[in-house]
Every structure is written in structure tokens, then in C-alpha cells.
Amino acid sequence: MPDLYASYTDLAAHQVEGTDYERRTVPVTGATWASIAIHGGAIEAGSGEVARAIGAGLMNHYEFAGIMPSNNFDTLHVTSTNFDEPIAQGIVTGSRRCLSCHGYTGTTGLAETSIGGLDTATGARVQAALRAAGFRVISAAQEINGSDPLNICNKTTISAGVQLEMSTALRESFFPGGDTSRTMRDSGQRTTTFNAYVAAVRTAFGQGQVSQGSINVSRWATVPASLPDADIVAAMGTDKLATGGSHFLHLVGRYQDASNNYLARIAFNTDQTVTLTLRKRLAGTETLLATAASTSSLIHAAGRLFWVRFRIAGSTLQAKIWQDGGSEPTPWSVTATDASLTAAGAIGTRSILSSSNTNTLPVVASYAGFQQLAPQSFAVTRAVNGITKTHAAGAAVNVAHPAIIAL
Known part of the structure; x- marks a missing residue:
């Protein structure tokens, strides 16, 4: 009718x-x-x-x-x-x-x-x-x-x-x-x-925001994962164009602590280019494992989100990136092999501003749609801001709290 x-x-x-x-x-x-x-x-x-x-x-x-x-x-x-x-x-x-x-x-x-x-x-x-x-x-x-x-x-x-x-x-x-x-x-x-x-x-x-009020300080948000392998995805962006130095946002896997983990990092650079890399932190030392080929179609803008998918399977690390509103590409943008970290730990996000960054602070990092794609059981504890949640096997996991987190 x-x-x-x-x-x-x-x-x-x-x-x-x-x-x-x-x-x-x-x-x-x-x-x-x-x-x-x-x-x-x-x-x-x-x-x-x-x-x-x-x-x-x-x-x-x-x-x-x-x-x-x-x-x-x-x-x-x-x-x-x-x-x-x-x-x-x-x-x-x-x-x-x-x-x-x-x-x-x-x-x-x-x-x-x-x-x-x-x-x-x-x-x-x-x-x-x-x-x-x-x-x-x-x-x-x-x-x-x-x-x-x-x-x-x-x-x-x-x-x-x-x-x-x-x-x-x-x-x-x-x-x-x-x-x-x-x-x-x-x-x-x-x-x-x-x-x-x-x-x-x-x-x-779910969308979380991390308010970065100082440069060169890592802000971590993690949840324990019972298995070492992971396949995680999230959209991320910042509220300002980078000046002086880059904005660095990460997906994190096999997180043992702030000094030992694997990272898929996107850098929002001062020329508005976007760079995707795979990295590891071992005993506090961060090492570049591989860099994705530059893509001219990815241009940073204030408030613009980019999806990153990060997969760890055995000693193989892979990541891909695409702009919010677009389709996920089939091929991985970057692949690396490393066997330094093998134990299950945690998954999550990391936000940090370059030591040369000159933005008016805070720079607010946003994370949206954080999800573990492969089935896995979680006993979820938000270590950064005290939020505790429990999720069933295979459930989407929203790491960041939906309010602004001033860290």
C-alpha cells in the first residue's frame, strides 16, 4: 500500500x-x-x-x-x-x-x-x-x-x-x-x-579517539589474544594535516609489551602522502621489515580514514591499505618474514607523533571498526583506560573506547 x-x-x-x-x-x-x-x-x-x-x-x-x-x-x-x-x-x-x-x-x-x-x-x-x-x-x-x-x-x-x-x-x-x-x-x-x-x-x-597531547609518546590500546596468529582490520585517521613531522598510527600483533611486538604502521606525512610499513619492536628497538610501494591515490586529509588490514600467520606478516569508502584490494600491499616473536600476546593499536612534529596539540587519532576477522576467543581487558569487556569467539572486538581518551 x-x-x-x-x-x-x-x-x-x-x-x-x-x-x-x-x-x-x-x-x-x-x-x-x-x-x-x-x-x-x-x-x-x-x-x-x-x-x-x-x-x-x-x-x-x-x-x-x-x-x-x-x-x-x-x-x-x-x-x-x-x-x-x-x-x-x-x-x-x-x-x-x-x-x-x-x-x-x-x-x-x-x-x-x-x-x-x-x-x-x-x-x-x-x-x-x-x-x-x-x-x-x-x-x-x-x-x-x-x-x-x-x-x-x-x-x-x-x-x-x-x-x-x-x-x-x-x-x-x-x-x-x-x-x-x-x-x-x-x-x-x-x-x-x-x-x-x-x-x-x-x-x-565502534570508533575510538586517542588525544595526543605530546610528541614522541606511544599510546597503546590492546586486548589479549589466545592465539599467536591474527588477522585484524581497522580504519584510522587524524584530525589535522601533519606539520614538521609525521603522524604514526599502527595495528599491533603478538604484543608482549611495549618493547616487543609486531606493527603495521601508516605514516601521515607532511606532504600528505601515506606510507605503509611492517615493523617489529624487539627489546625496545624498532626495526623496519618492509615498505609498501607508494600509492599516489592515497592522500591524507584531516578527518579522512584509511583502512589497514594486518595478518600474522606463522612467520609471515602481511598488510594492505585502502581509503575509507573504497573496496578492499585483493593483493597484499606489503609482505615480510620474521620469526623473532612467536608467542601469543595481544592485538590492538598504537598512536605516536614524530619527535619533529609541530602541530598545535592535541592531534586526535581516530580508530573505527576494529575487528578480528579470524575466529578466536578473547578474555578482553582494556589495559590503557580501564575498560573491560568480554567477547565470544569470532566476535568483532572494538579496542578503542568511543569517547576521547586523553593520554
Whole structure:
């Protein structure tokens, strides 16, 4: 059945805000991502609550909420490609990434999620995180796959977003007794299923920032890994162009301590070039193992993120790099062989500014989507800022805390 109104503009001309619907926002200072629910309230009950919980402290939140006594869906539903509400448009177009939460009927009686949108890399991480947490994820049907560039979730600065469609049975499982009424939703009562679902999605969207207030000081964020081999990936960037000396951001494997570990390092140089190297730290001495061929297409800019994938298998170390919003390349950018460190240790990140760096401090390093790609069990302890989390085997691991860490 077609929508009653062809756009929010049309809807607003006929319905009464505060009586029929509400527009709700929760801003997060410094956030560059958005979590939205344009069919919140009683339109697609539960979608707004999920979007708000996922975004809490991490993303700017927007919800268009139906509050009519009945017929909210039939009256207030405006399809994603036609949703022209100006606050939502402003939040999404100013965001690098967007998660748009929706509800749909789904397979009768099954709690399931369909994932769509043009940000397929992030969508794949969400899918992997949900499945690792025990949730059923299926391929999105064409009518809800979020592939239209005009879909509001795709109007980000990278022209791509993630559309999360949750079945009725799944959304009912989020509330005690399956009660999705406004009274229950407004009560704040949630089930353990709700909390597990939100936590899983947040690991895929997790972003951490490390505030570097001094030069030539390493900031480490690590989690123990039970196996020596690792295959990890994260997006990383800094908030300023490098002056005087480079910004160095790393993925870390087989971390025994700050003096003994393997590193995949990207250098953001003063001429805006980006250099990827493999390195080892042994007894406090850092040694270059291999350097990737320079790539003119990789140009550093303030706030721009670059994905790095770092694999350690036996004595073979490999890394690759690509710009956020692009596709992961098939070949590895750089490979090295070294057998100095063989024991399991930890995985994580390292941030450091060159001793010659002259930026106005702090320089803020951002890490997004940190994930262990190969199945592995973790007993997760954040050693740097005291955050402790536990993750199941094969789950995505978000190393950096979503708030700014001043170290």
C-alpha cells in the first residue's frame, strides 16, 4: 500500500507535531556518525529505541516518532527515499556514516535481521557481529535493501549508509512479554536480548579517539589474544594535516609489551602522502621489515580514514591499505618474514607523533571498526583506560573506547 504522504513536507502540512508525531534528537559532541530511525515511535515499534541505544555516546541520534493512539504506520510512514525532514537531512549529510534502523514483518515468527544500504563494508561487519552474537541475519529483499542513492541512509559524506531491518518477532523480543506498546517502550524496560543486540551492532560501528597531547609518546590500546596468529582490520585517521613531522598510527600483533611486538604502521606525512610499513619492536628497538610501494591515490586529509588490514600467520606478516569508502584490494600491499616473536600476546593499536612534529596539540587519532576477522576467543581487558569487556569467539572486538581518551 502506498504511503499516505509523498514526503515529510506533505505530512507536516496535514499532521500536528506534538500530537501526532515527534522529532527527537540526541547530539553527541564531536560525533561524525549518525544513528537514525525515521519510522520510530509506534510506526515501526522498537526501531527508535534500538537506534538510540546503539548511538548512545557514539553517534548523533535522530528519530521521527509516531505518537498517535492508532494507525501510526498507515498515517505517518514516509518511505526512506522521500524522507525530506530537514533535521534528519542535516544530521545525515553531515555524517561520514549512517545506520538507519527500521522494522519489517519478516518471516513469520522468526527473529531476524535484514541488512542493506550502500555502505557494504560496514554492513558486512554488522552482519558478522550479529551472527557471532547468535542472531539470525538474512539477505535483504529488494524492497528493503536500501540500495537507492536517494535513501536517506546513503546521503552521507561517502554517499553510503547501512539500513538495518528488524523483524516484528525480533523487535518484540527486545521488550518484556513482547510488549511493544508506548507505555512499555517509554518505561525503559529492555530484555537481555535487546542489550546483546545493541552491543553487537556497536562493536561494528565502534570508533575510538586517542588525544595526543605530546610528541614522541606511544599510546597503546590492546586486548589479549589466545592465539599467536591474527588477522585484524581497522580504519584510522587524524584530525589535522601533519606539520614538521609525521603522524604514526599502527595495528599491533603478538604484543608482549611495549618493547616487543609486531606493527603495521601508516605514516601521515607532511606532504600528505601515506606510507605503509611492517615493523617489529624487539627489546625496545624498532626495526623496519618492509615498505609498501607508494600509492599516489592515497592522500591524507584531516578527518579522512584509511583502512589497514594486518595478518600474522606463522612467520609471515602481511598488510594492505585502502581509503575509507573504497573496496578492499585483493593483493597484499606489503609482505615480510620474521620469526623473532612467536608467542601469543595481544592485538590492538598504537598512536605516536614524530619527535619533529609541530602541530598545535592535541592531534586526535581516530580508530573505527576494529575487528578480528579470524575466529578466536578473547578474555578482553582494556589495559590503557580501564575498560573491560568480554567477547565470544569470532566476535568483532572494538579496542578503542568511543569517547576521547586523553593520554
